[in-house]
Amino acid sequence: MATETNPETGKLEFFLDVPFPSSREATIALRSLSPDREPRRGGISKQLSVSGSTLSVRWSADEARILRVSVNSFLDHLSLVVETMEDFGPPVDL
């Protein structure tokens, strides 16, 4: 986890890796958290990906304020997904 200014683009970047018990759960989290896009002209972009059992998120923003709002909101949503998995999981066999 770190915030850095990309020297080429001048944008603030933030990376987050979230470990899950399995790749199945990481993929469920990815698919629950990706459909709602960031505002198109909001000066921020967010990319989610899964590698193994890790969910990775990568932000790129023009301003620290916008980045903070987006990261905060993502963490609220992520913890809701994790709580939902704890209470109503594990995932059924497909």
Place this chain on the structure above:
Amino acid sequence: MTVVIGFEGSANKIGVGIISDGEVLSNPRRTYITPPGQGFMPSDTARHHRAVILTVLKEALEQAGLKPADIDCVAYTKGPGMGAPLVTVAIVARTVAQLWGKPLLGVNHCIGHIEMGRLITKSNNPTVLYVSGGNTQVIAYLERRYRIFGETIDIAVGNCLDRFARVIKISNDPSPGYNIEQMAKKGTRYVELPYTVKGMDVSFSGILSFIEEAANKMLSSGQCTAEDLCFSLQETVFAMLVETTERAMAHCGSQEVLIVGGVGCNQRLQEMMGVMCKERGAKLFATDERFCIDNGAMIAQAGWEMFRTGRVTELEDSWITQRYRTDEVEVTWRD
């Protein structure tokens, strides 16, 4: 047998309901209530929903006596409504749909109200008055769409009532509208207010500005009581709604009216609409606060109808939307 679970949280109510072939198996709900003089803000409302949604979901399953495996489809409100609360609820719906291996289905909130009203009242093809804190529409069904005959050109009737309640500090518990209704029963003097019907459309923002400006002056000078203002406001805005509904009925040749939405449980509105219906030889259908006010079962019921005609929402298309008009949805489940 088709069992659908519905998640609703587009405004200050959070509800989860389960419907099995027209039968409501469970429908628990919580309301985010703010102090007098304050409205509900999106981020605070979302926080409220986050804190209780999993408890409400457990209650829904327990009261229905069902296991996740018994459910056929997970429906949730796609819109319209406040963004932050909508996202919160959609995220839980998406997660359980995947955990349980069930199809997901995004439902238009307004369609949820209409289908729940039709189910509960068994009305056949009614002219619908949809009145709530966020919406005011007169709707008639024609050729696979719920068509909007008339609507508010600014704020919703419920928003007008809620904001009036804030001006004179009426409690938001259980809801501002309910408290205005009770106070209005004790009102004796009619204070004249602007009456704004424009063709098939209505407007409430001018009435609100007028009463916001006048209320405290009139109250402090003893010209009228708070009860008189509640009475006058209800009589004026409900008369506007009855007038436009009647005109829509005349256009459509309809002999049924269905009132849905949170304001729809107001007894005075039902009474006034009843008088108009009686004069026309038409029939009035309305429900009580369990089904009028936002709830999970209404999303489950609209979802049930949609799912039975083969509709589902892929996860990548399951984004929420703050604007989503009633007439955008193709009604595949009616002739």
